[in-house]
Amino acid sequence: MKKKVNVGIIGCGIIAPSHVSGYLKSGMANVVALCDKKTEKAKALAERFNLSGVKIYSDYEQLLQDPEIDAVSICTPHYLHAEMTTKAAEYKKHVLCEKPMAISLKQADEMIRACKKNGVKLEIVFQYRFTPDTRKIKEEFENGKFGIPIYGEAVVKWYREDSSYYYADETARSWRGKWSTEGGGALINQSIHTIDLLQWIMGPVDYLYAIYDTRTHNIEVEDLAVATLKFKNGALGTILGSVALRPQENWLGIYGSKKSVIVGSDLKIVKQWEEEGKSKVIDEVKEKEETLTPSVGHDGVIEDFLRSIVEDKTPYVTGEEGRKALEIVLAIYKAHKTGSKVSFPLVE
Numbered sequence: 311m312k313k314k315v316n317v318g319i320i321g322c323g324i325i326a327p328s329h330v331s332g333y334l335k336s337g338m339a340n341v342v343a344l345c346d347k348k349t350e351k352a353k354a355l356a357e358r359f360n361l362s363g364v365k366i367y368s369d370y371e372q373l374l375q376d377p378e379i380d381a382v383s384i385c386t387p388h389y390l391h392a393e394m395t396t397k398a399a400e401y402k403k404h405v406l407c408e409k410p411m412a413i414s415l416k417q418a419d420e421m422i423r424a425c426k427k428n429g430v431k432l433e434i435v436f437q438y439r440f441t442p443d444t445r446k447i448k449e450e451f452e453n454g455k456f457g458i459p460i461y462g463e464a465v466v467k468w469y470r471e472d473s474s475y476y477y478a479d480e481t482a483r484s485w486r487g488k489w490s491t492e493g494g495g496a497l498i499n500q501s502i503h504t505i506d507l508l509q510w511i512m513g514p515v516d517y518l519y520a521i522y523d524t525r526t527h528n529i530e531v532e533d534l535a536v537a538t539l540k541f542k543n544g545a546l547g548t549i550l551g552s553v554a555l556r557p558q559e560n561w562l563g564i565y566g567s568k569k570s571v572i573v574g575s576d577l578k579i580v581k582q583w584e585e586e587g588k589s590k591v592i593d594e595v596k597e598k599e600e601t602l603t604p605s606v607g608h609d610g611v612i613e614d615f616l617r618s619i620v621e622d623k624t625p626y627v628t629g630e631e632g633r634k635a636l637e638i639v640l641a642i643y644k645a646h647k648t649g650s651k652v653s654f655p656l657v658e
């Protein structure tokens with residue numbers, strides 16, 4: 311039997327349980343260490359999953375020095391991802407890093423370089439890429455089933471409450487809503503998943519125009535942004551990202567001359583049209599007042615990460631892949647700040 315991968319989790323906040331649960335379910339990993347600068351959060355996570363014997367650290371570098379650990383999940387605030395990933399690579403630990411991989415392209419490049427140099431895997435958590443419908447669309451688009459690419463849209467009308475999200479407690483207050491620590495707002499944090507799907511399917515962006523604003527939240531960063539895009543394949547696109555809009559709904563639309571699909575918030579195709587005049591409504595996009603959370607879990611990306619280590623293969627969402635949506639988000643910020651068209655590749 312193959313040795314299980316020994317994993318450490320760095321950052322034990324909201325998303326960490328999805329990582330622990332994914333590792334435990336995979337049957338390919340042991341969760342051997344948890345780290346949070348607030349050790350009570352690491353202890354609570356250990357208790358929640360009954361992880362007896364798990365090592366608790368408050369200093370992530372001490373966790374990285376632990377020779378028992380093969381791989382780490384980085385589940386800390388955005389501004390720490392680059393520093394922690396680079397350090398982990400230096401200690402020869404494979405890295406599964408939460409989105410966004412970083413808050414600048416310079417940081418992203420440094421992470422990619424450090425992992426390559428030290429011969430460790432780097433995978434970014436874009437779990438929306440691991441569902442049957444999104445995979446099918448990607449494959450059909452690449453095989454020409456959509457015909458001439460016409461238009462793609464990422465619409466993320468989400469809402470986050472100031473009091474329960476940005477100012478929930480000291481941890482949330484300390485990094486959310488600030489350029490220096492969150493790196494942006496609705497786009498870099500929430501909408502980046504759908505932006506990633508848009509570019510993953512439609513391909514690279516040629517140029518874009520954009521504006522954003524902070525309409526209702528007591529935060530530095532944007533709570534609403536709109537962008538218009540030209541893809542390298544000639545199609546046009548739009549991105550709407552928000553944490554200020556209700557009713558909440560989100561979808562991804564991919565439109566071609568022979569086929570079009572709309573993917574709803576559960577990442578399933580809810581409407582589609584195909585040549586031969588067939589128009590099919592699979593399910594209506596439902597209005598939901600409750601907070602929309604990622605409707606797909608981390609299990610797929612975690613299994614892929616573990617397989618990449620055990621079978622020594624390239625992860626599905628490499629650092630280079632994770633960088634692409636970040637580049638679009640940062641280009642939108644630049645377009646707003648400069649008031650002009652931004653062409654790709656983005657120069658920061």
Ligand SMILES: NC(=O)c1ccc[n+]([C@@H]2O[C@H](COP(=O)([O-])OP(=O)(O)OC[C@H]3O[C@@H](n4cnc5c(N)ncnc54)[C@H](O)[C@@H]3O)[C@@H](O)[C@H]2O)c1
Binds near residue numbers: 385408409
């Ligand atoms: N993939 C997804 O769908 C998804 C969903 C939610 C969050 N996330 C991402 O996960 C990451 C964490 O988000 P969250 O909502 O769990 O945040 P959070 O604030 O709830 O948790 C972050 C944790 O990191 C700890 N921390 C901060 N600095 C540290 C340090 N120097 N050393 C050790 N621990 C430290 C904090 O104490 C906190 O417990 C972010 O990148 C976020 O974008 C991804």
